[in-house]
Amino acid sequence: MKKINNGLGDRLRELRYMYGTQQQFEDVTGCNRMVMSRYIDGIAEPQFTSLVRICIGLGVDANWLVLGDETRRPDFLRS
Numbered sequence: 001m002k003k004i005n006n007g008l009g010d011r012l013r014e015l016r017y018m019y020g021t022q023q024q025f026e027d028v029t030g031c032n033r034m035v036m037s038r039y040i041d042g043i044a045e046p047q048f049t050s051l052v053r054i055c056i057g058l059g060v061d062a063n064w065l066v067l068g069d070e071t072r073r074p075d076f077l078r079s
Contacts, residue, residue, distance in 0.1 A: 003042040007068045012040050014077060015058055028057040 019025040022033055029036065030053045031046075038044040046054065055062045064072035 004045055005042055008045065008066060009040045009042045011065055011068065012036065012054075015060065016040070018076070029054045030057060 016022075016025050016036070019028070026032055026036070031039070031050065035044075035050075039046055051062060051066060054060075055065055058065075060074050061069070061072035063069040064074065
């Protein structure tokens with residue numbers, strides 16, 4: 001199976017580390033551990049409704065999460 005390397009998984013991984021526990025991250029995103037792991041590892045891509053739920057739950061701009069638009073990077077991730 002070919003991995004998807006569009007940066008989405010890296011951005012999700014970065015967001016994951018902002019949460020104290022995996023359960024908190026699951027609760028906020030609405031995605032269980034197995035599903036999110038597939039997104040982060042580039043094995044699968046989320047459907048549109050899942051992306052909307054993730055963006056709203058995490059408070060991030062879809063242009064940053066999906067496209068990597070650094071001008072839309074969340075302030076809480078800026079160093």
